[in-house]
Amino acid sequence: MTTTRARPKTRQDSLRVWHIAQSAMGVLFYLGIVVAAVYGTWHYIIVPYRTLPTRPKYAEDFKKPAKKPQVVFTAPKEQIAQAQNVQYKRSSKLSAKKPTKTVLETKYKGTVNSGIGLVLRSEPNQASSKIGGADYNAAVSVLKESPDREWVYxxxxxxxxxxxVRSGNLNRN
Known part of the structure; x- marks a missing residue:
């Protein structure tokens, strides 16, 4: 039988342990530097941009709004008296009246100058519903204009x- 003897510790064995410990400490040191760099980048660069800035305060913010004067409309006494004396006639026949469409007079004639045509809208604004369309070069009659003359019916x-439609999309004849 052979017995194994414990080898005596030599100087090389103790130096090997020392080198392994130094290498492990170096790896941990560099790992700590990388973690510190990532944390610093996150804390000082990324985090400030994740929150909205505070709203600036102007002098107008501190002024109290002025009270609006109350307007009271009163009807003249003569009109009230006339309204009270009106007698309404009752009709014995219940007839359903058909709504009559008001006929508008033509102000001027024109043609559509938009190459893709136009969208006819129910009200003079961009958000109103679409009710039809007009092709390029179609003959149209302008019936009325909006007060600011930006839209025409x-x-x-x-x-x-x-x-x-918008008035700029028509050529006047």
Whole structure:
């Protein structure tokens, strides 16, 4: 039988342990530097941009709004007296009246100058519903204009469709 003897510790064995410990400490040191760099980048660069800035305060913010004067509308006494003396006639026949469409007079005629045509809208604004369309170079009659003259109410000559369009999309004849 052979017995194994414990080898005596030599100087090389103790140096090997020392080198392994130094290497492990170096790896941990560099790992700590990388973690510190990532944390610093996150804390000082990323985090400040994740929150909205505070709203600036202006002098107008501290002023109290002025009270609006109350407007009271009163009808003249004569009009009230006339309204109270009106007698309403009752009809014995209940007849359903058909709503009559008001006929608008043509202010001027024009043609559509938009190459893709126009969308006819129910009201003079971009958010109103679409009710029809007009092709390029279609003949139209302008029936009325908005107070700011940005929109016009038109009727197409061939289809008799009516609606609001922007006034800049028409050539006046």
């Amino acid at each position: 038109i009727r197409q000559e061939d289809t008799h469709e009516e609606g609001w």
